Amino acid sequence: MAVIGVIDYGMGNLHSLGKSLERVAASDRIEISFDPEKLNRCDKLVLPGVGGVRGCMNELRRLELNDLVVEASQRVPMLGVCLGMQVMLDFSEENEGVQALGLFPGEVVRFPDPDPDGGVDRLKVPHMGWNRVRQSRPHPVWEGVPDDSWFYFVHSYHARPRNPEHSIGTADYGHEFTCAIARDNLVAFQFHPEKSQGAGLRLLANFARWDGTL
């Protein structure tokens, strides 16, 4: 039995992520915690998060979790979701600019504001709702998930990884943007698998089964 730790640093709704993991990984134990010692003993970690990036980084530091995440990122399979993905990059331009964890080279930038004269087709910010995800590179987490499946998004900022090989999935919102990144034992999604019905649950099941190798 593996233990999957969900890092609880007070940013957002862990209820549905925890519940979805329990649903797809019935033989594993899901540990939702902010205790670095407990999280350190987990076999896998999930870094969730919603809200603003400055608040997120402040809470990670206050709870002494940022070092844990950086250290664990070198040894256990780790999944970032939404803001949890964004903080894995070097820097976000949200909240006047915030240094993040730097697990992936690159930055996080805001979608352009909608064209006021765009009428019915203008692209609102936040990018909110269901969009198709193109699997631009193969990865174990995509197994059994049809390419171009729909996933639920809600975000105003998006990642721009510097290394194109780190981008494993893209979506289109005015322009193509990276919505899934991975390297080594790390994988992260901008969309919410726990809110994306069957395709999302399959992704979580794949992560729960993944040994962190490619």
Add this chain to the structure above:
Amino acid sequence: MLAKRVIPCLDIDRGRVVKGVKFEDVRDAGDPVEVARRYDRQGADELVFLDITASSDDRPTLFQTVEAVAREIYIPLTVGGGVRTSADVRALLKAGADKVSINTAAVHNPDFVTEAASRYGVQCIVVAIDAKRVNKKKEPVRWEIFTHGGRKSTGIEAIAWAAQMVAKGAGELLVTSMDRDGTKEGYDLELLRAISDAVPVPVIASGGVGTLDHLVQGLQDGHADAVLAASIFHQGTHTVGEAKRYMAERGVRVREQALPAFVI
């Protein structure tokens, strides 16, 4: 590209789904868990719960209902009705809501929206706007917002209010026409378009759906990003899947219900 969303709305009164006409004459429409599960399976893109009585006595019932429903569905859930404090927001999110909808409390204290958005993120703060035409015939059209489930006039002009709420931190607006609610005459398209074109955030159309054409109109003519409906789904007139097929045939981009990649 992003799909337009179809959102069934469940009005909740003391743990049951109910449906009223013009915010009155309330009838029972089923058990929330059963109704929510049905819409999730039909391919609903989100669900909205509105606690229409919102008396503090009923809060524990609401939390239990939200918890029970959140366990059953894997799509976003918005809960509104009587959300007054940051503690209310936190409790609803903890019970399993993904977003909360704020109405009356935003009118009493617009800074509450800012407080909630900065604490929990703009993505989970929906401001609900109940608007009603108040101009006399031959006068230019004017909508004002109402609170307390549509019972109380405020004198606040609706379009300017919508823009103000976005400036305060609303990540999405739920716009209900009180003139149309429950009438099955269709959305107030003029109201929707005026608000949707005035704000950068997504707008959910609400109030008045009687046919599938009304859904298409709300998106194409009302410029809404999502359509909310209750009675056409509750009464079994149409399934969510039928609604989406109909919309797709008329050129609306919707999320088709794919075969589940994981059996749920």
